[in-house]
Amino acid sequence: MPMIQLSTGIPALFEPAQGDQRRGGLIVAQEIFGLNANIRALCARFAADGFDVLAPAYFDRIEADFIAAYDQDGIQKGLSAVRATSWDQVTADTQAAIDLLHQTQTRIFVTGFCWGGTVAWVAACRCAGVTAASGFYGRMINMFLAETPKAPIELHYGDNDPGIPLSLVDEVRAAHPQVPVHIYPAGHGFFSDRGHDFDPTQADLAWARTIDLFHRS
Template identity: 30%
Template structure:
């Protein structure tokens, strides 16, 4: 059985933010995962993914990274919602988002459900933020699904000494081939960095409900993600 709830986090600057929590009914030996959302906020996809990871024995927590701009954002993928999502992304303050992510990490570390280990995992916007979290917080690992903007902040690679896993879509205009090459080169000094490319897949291939959804790539990426999380969070 999976238990879900909404919790309140307090960041280092005193700001409070809600987060969606999903975890096993009883204490488990596995760690926690800070799930970092796309530009659409804590929508049905993110809640479902939290529950999927909870079913695997992890405690998942999805902080509302847009709450400093607008509370309770939950957007669709097209039309005015998409336009608004871009606005929220463009106005996101990475430094305060980092404080909110850190608050989620510490909440999971203090939880009596898991073993005290915590990873960051994100999609799109959240995929980039997961890598930044590996540099600025004490997470034990980070997983990036087609993370946006990593190639613009390659200097963080020198600040990361934990395992990282990158899932790249072959046909991703947000992270084209030259960007993927630059990321791989920047992380070449990290012996626990993993990189996977999904032929024929587009950006957001793992998000059901979008026209870019690719079930085969999604299943393979999830299998690899679970192996990675089991290795570093169990």
């Protein structure tokens, strides 16, 4: 999967759309673990559905080719990267990816997982040119509830996520009742087939909802 340079100086994975249908451009925002095999597989899956996909390497300013393992040391490494990365910089990097895709596409979507779920929310609120967004289990969304999405966005949470109790989900709903919030009988990371919380049935449902939102936006 080729890497291209964004105008803000970081690289991004690029996966061109496959097949006969072209559905637009898509930004895929990573988990705290970097552009690992899971994110690469997701990029390929979205490309197979007709999207030109960019996945910015948000943490490459901290460490080139940043990858964190799915263990306690990896989690701490990822969280340290989150703390060292400002949201203004994340916004600028995401906007740069959107602008690059806009050179060839008119419809640009954003999706993200865990930390990237919050990136999707911030992009919908702050970035220009977003057609629609879908955010998965973004705990830090609650830091940005004073901001209102400028583009349609839907959110996905597991009801058995120890890091995002339903009380936090209720805060999101109360602050933004116009935003569709989907709750699944699952844990955190239920969409990732690399994690112990993976639930293929719920992942397929969340995928279908996300693709439906993008197709009709």
